[in-house]
Amino acid sequence: MIEKVIFYVFAAILLGAAILVITARNPVHSALSLVLVFFTSAALWLLAEAEFLGIALVLVYVGAVMVLFLFVVMMLDINTAVLREGFARYLPLGALVGVVMVLQMLLVLGSGEVDLAGLGSEAAAGTTGNNVRLIGSVLYTVYVYPFELAAMVLLLAIIAAIMLTHRRRGGTKHQNINSQVRTRKEDRLRMVNMPSERRNDS
Amino acid sequence: MNALIELTWIVTKIVALVIPLFIAVAYMTYAERKVISAMQMRRGPNRVGWHGLLQPIADALKLLMKEVILPQNANRFLFVLAPMLSIMPALAAWAVLPLSDGLVIADINAGLLYVLAMTSMGVYGIILAGWASNSKYALLGALRAGAQVVSYEIAMGFALVGVLMAAGSLNMGEIVRAQEGPIWNWFWLPLLPLFVVYWISGVAETNRLPFDVAEGESEIVAGFHVEYSGMAFAIFFLAEYANMILISGLAAIMFLGGWYSPFTGIPLLGPLFAWVPGIVWFSIKVAFFLFLYIWFRGTFPRYRYDQIMRLGWKVLIPVTVVWLFVVALMILTGFGPWF
Numbered sequence: 028m029i030e031k032v033i034f035y036v037f038a039a040i041l042l043g044a045a046i047l048v049i050t051a052r053n054p055v056h057s058a059l060s061l062v063l064v065f066f067t068s069a070a071l072w073l074l075a076e077a078e079f080l081g082i083a084l085v086l087v088y089v090g091a092v093m094v095l096f097l098f099v100v101m102m103l104d105i106n107t108a109v110l111r112e113g114f115a116r117y118l119p120l121g122a123l124v125g126v127v128m129v130l131q132m133l134l135v136l137g138s139g140e141v142d143l144a145g146l147g148s149e150a151a152a153g154t155t156g157n158n159v160r161l162i163g164s165v166l167y168t169v170y171v172y173p174f175e176l177a178a179m180v181l182l183l184a185i186i187a188a189i190m191l192t193h194r195r196r197g198g199t200k201h202q203n204i205n206s207q208v209r210t211r212k213e214d215r216l217r218m219v220n221m222p223s224e225r226r227n228d229s
Numbered sequence: 230m231n232a233l234i235e236l237t238w239i240v241t242k243i244v245a246l247v248i249p250l251f252i253a254v255a256y257m258t259y260a261e262r263k264v265i266s267a268m269q270m271r272r273g274p275n276r277v278g279w280h281g282l283l284q285p286i287a288d289a290l291k292l293l294m295k296e297v298i299l300p301q302n303a304n305r306f307l308f309v310l311a312p313m314l315s316i317m318p319a320l321a322a323w324a325v326l327p328l329s330d331g332l333v334i335a336d337i338n339a340g341l342l343y344v345l346a347m348t349s350m351g352v353y354g355i356i357l358a359g360w361a362s363n364s365k366y367a368l369l370g371a372l373r374a375g376a377q378v379v380s381y382e383i384a385m386g387f388a389l390v391g392v393l394m395a396a397g398s399l400n401m402g403e404i405v406r407a408q409e410g411p412i413w414n415w416f417w418l419p420l421l422p423l424f425v426v427y428w429i430s431g432v433a434e435t436n437r438l439p440f441d442v443a444e445g446e447s448e449i450v451a452g453f454h455v456e457y458s459g460m461a462f463a464i465f466f467l468a469e470y471a472n473m474i475l476i477s478g479l480a481a482i483m484f485l486g487g488w489y490s491p492f493t494g495i496p497l498l499g500p501l502f503a504w505v506p507g508i509v510w511f512s513i514k515v516a517f518f519l520f521l522y523i524w525f526r527g528t529f530p531r532y533r534y535d536q537i538m539r540l541g542w543k544v545l546i547p548v549t550v551v552w553l554f555v556v557a558l559m560i561l562t563g564f565g566p567w568f
Contacts, residue, residue, distance in 0.1 A: 029232065055307070055360060060351070082342045090349025094356070094379055097374070101360050159339050159399055204539055 034074055041067040054100045061094045081161045242334050246323055254470040255285035261523050268497035268527040302360050303456070307361035312457070312464035315354025320472040322347035326478050329404045329488045329507035340401040341393055343360065344479065348434065352378045355436075355443070355453050358465070362456035364533035365471030370452025373534065374436055374443030380541040381433040387549035391420050391556050392483045395567065405487030410566070411499075412491035417484040419559060419567045421550045424484045426545045428521070431476035433541065435469060435523055437439055440527035440537055477510075485514045 044067065047060035065088045072081035166174055259274065259281070266273030274281035299308060325340040327333040337343060352375055359371020393399055395416055396407040408415045417424045433440040454465045476490030481487060488507030492498040532540070560568045 053304075055304075059307075059357075078337070078339050079342070082339050082346045085346040086342065086349060090346060090352075090382070091379065094349075094352055094375060097356055098375060098563075101356070102369075102372075159342070202535060204536070 036069065036073070037067050037070050041071070054103075055097065058093065058097050058100050061096070062089055065089050065093065077158065079162050119228060239334070243324075243476040246334060247320060248321070249308060250471060250474065251467070252324065253474060254467055255289065257364055257470050257474065258288070258466075259285045260519070264520070264523045266481060266528050268488060270523075277533050278458075279568060290461065292463040296483075297359065297459040297461050297520050298456075299454045300364060301365045304361040306321055307357050307568065308382055308456075309461070310357035311354050311361055312468070313354075313462045314504070315351055315358060315468040316464050318347045318350035318354075319468045319475060322475055323478075324458075325401050326475075326482065327405060327487060331402070332488075332508065333402065336400070336402055339399050341389060341399040341404070344401075345382075345389065346507060347383055348475070351468070354465075354468065358457065359453035360556055363454075364456050366449040366455050367453050369449050370443050370455070373449075374453055375491065377436065377440065377443060377537060377541075381430040381545075384541055385430040385434060387546065388423040388430065389419075389483065391423040391553055392416060392547065394553070394556050394560065401482055401487075405482055406488065408486040409489060409493065410486075411493050412486070414494075414566055415484065415486035415489070415512055416567070418455075419565065420484065420552070420556065422548050423556075426549050427483065428480060430541070432522065432525060435472045435476060435522075437469075438526040439532050441531060442534050442537065473519065474515065474521055477515045477522070481511060481514035487511055487514075512548065 041064055044060045044063040048057050051057045051060060065084060069081040069084040069089075072078075072084065094199065262284075263273045263281075271489050274284040277283040277287045315402070324334045325337055325343050327336075355374045355378070356371045357371075359367040359374070362368075393402060396404040397403060398407070428537050432438075435441045442448075444454070454462055457465060471559060484556060488511045490499070490507075491504050492502050558566070562568075
C-alpha cells in the first residue's frame with residue numbers, strides 16, 4: 028500500500044521534471060530538472076529492490092555526467108529563443124520517434140514473455156537481498172567478454188574525443204613541472220655578503 | 230500504527246545523530262581557531278565564556294541575526310536552493326556510518342556506494358551557489374571547486390575500491406569487522422598508498438587548505454559563497470565542516486578499524502582497555518583526522534591550480550591503479566595477517 032503511494036508520488040515528480048527539462052526557459056533549470064529526473068528514477072529503482080543500479084545511476088549520472096553538463100551550460104551563453112524556433116519543424120520527427128518507442132515497449136511488455144508482476148519478487152528471491160554481489164559475479168563470469176569489450180569501446184571513445192578536440196595552438200606557454208619540481212634553492216637564490224652602505228639620499 | 234512507530238523511531242535516530250553532529254561542527258570551528266592560534270603563538274578566542282568556550286554559540290547567534298542579502302539579478306530560487314543542496318548530502322551520508330558495532334541508522338549492503346553517491350552530490354551546491362549569485366568571483370570559485378571535486382572524486386573512488394577488495398564487502402560494518410584485531414591488523418598498513426591517496430583526496434574534496442583555491446582569498450575574495458550572508462553563509466560553513474567530519478569518519482572506518490581498540494587481541498593491554506566503548510575509539514580516530522585538517526591549514530602554503538590538477542590526475546590516480554593490482558596479488562597469495 029505505502030509502496031504504491033511512494034511509487035505514484037515519485038512517478039509524478041519524475042514526469043513533471045521530465046516535462047520541465049524541455050519547457051524550462053533557462054538552460055540551467057533544464058539541466059537541474061534532468062538531475063531531478065535521474066534522482067527520482069534512482070529512487071524508483073531502489074523501490075524495485077535494484078539498489079546497485081539505483082545508486083550507480085546517482086553516482087554516474089548525477090555525480091559525474093550532469094556536473095559536466097552543468098559546467099558547459101553555465102559557461103555557454105545559450106540563447107533559448109533561437110533553439111525554440113525549430114520546435115514546430117522538428118515536432119513530426121520527434122512524435123514519430125516517440126511513437127516507435129512506445130510501440131517497441133508495448134511489443135516487449137505485451138508479448139507475455141516478461142512476467143511483470145513477478146519481476147520484483149523473483150529478483151529478491153534470487154539475490155537474498157544482496158544484488159551487488161550477484162551483479163558482480165554474473166558480470167565478471169558469464170558476461171566478462173561483453174564487459175571487457177564495452178570497456179575497450181569506452182576507452183577508445185575517450186581517446187578519440189581527446190584527439191579530435193585537442194589542438195595545440197602555437198604561442199602558448201607551458202609550465203615544465205619536472206624542472207619546477209627539481210629546482211633547488213641554489214638555482215634561484217644568491218646570497219651576497221656585503222658591507223653596509225651609507226644612505227646617500229640627503 | 231506499526232508503521233507510525235517505526236517512522237518515529239527512525240526520525241528519533243536521525244535527530245540523535247544530527248544534533249551531536251551540529252555540536253561537533255560548532256566546536257570544530259572553536260578547536261580550529263584555538264589550534265591555529267597555538268601554532269601561530271596567539272591565544273585565539275578567549276573572551277566569551279571560560280577560555281572562549283561559548284564563542285561558537287555567540288558566532289551562530291550573530292549569524293542568525295544577520296540579514297540575508299540577495300544580490301542584484303541573482304537567480305532567486307537557485308540562490309536559496311544552493312546552501313540546502315550542499316548541506317543535505319553532507320548529512321545524508323552519515324546514515325550508513327557505523328559509530329560502533331551495530332550503532333548505525335541504516336545497515337545497508339551497498340553502504341560504500343551510497344556514501345560515494347551522496348558525497349558526489351555535494352558539488353551541486355557549490356556550482357549553483359557560484360552561478361546563481363551573478364558575480365564573477367563566485368562563478369570563478371565555483372568552476373575551480375567543481376573541477377577540483379570532480380577530479381579528486383576519481384582518485385578517492387579508486388582508493389575505496391582497494392578497501393572493498395580487501396574487505397570483500399560494501400557494507401560499512403563488514404568492512405570494519407574485516408579489520409578486527411590490533412592496530413597492525415587494520416587496513417592502513419597493507420593499503421598504505423591508498424590510505425595516503427584517500428586522505429589527500431579527502432582534503433581536496435572538502436576544498437580545504439592546501440587545496441582551497443576555490444576560495445583563494447587573495448585572488449577571488451572567498452570564492453563561491455562570496456555573495457552569501459547571514460544564515461545562508463552559515464549553512465555553507467556548516468556543510469564544509471560536516472563534510473570534513475564525514476571524510477574523517479570514513480577514513481577511520483576504512484583504514485583505522487572503525488570502533489576497534491588499537492590493543493584488541495594484545496595480551497595484557499587488550500583486556501586493560503576492553504571496558505572502553507567502541508564509540509570512544511571511533512571518536513578518537515575521527516578527532517585525529519580532524520586535527521590533521523587543522524594542522525595542514527596551519528602548515529602548508531596553498532597549491533597552484535595547475536599543480537592541484539596534476540597531482541590529482543597524474544600522480545594520485547596512477548598510484549591507486551598500481552596498488553589495486555598489488556592488493557589483488559596480496560589477496561590471491563593470502564599475504565600477511567590481513568587476507
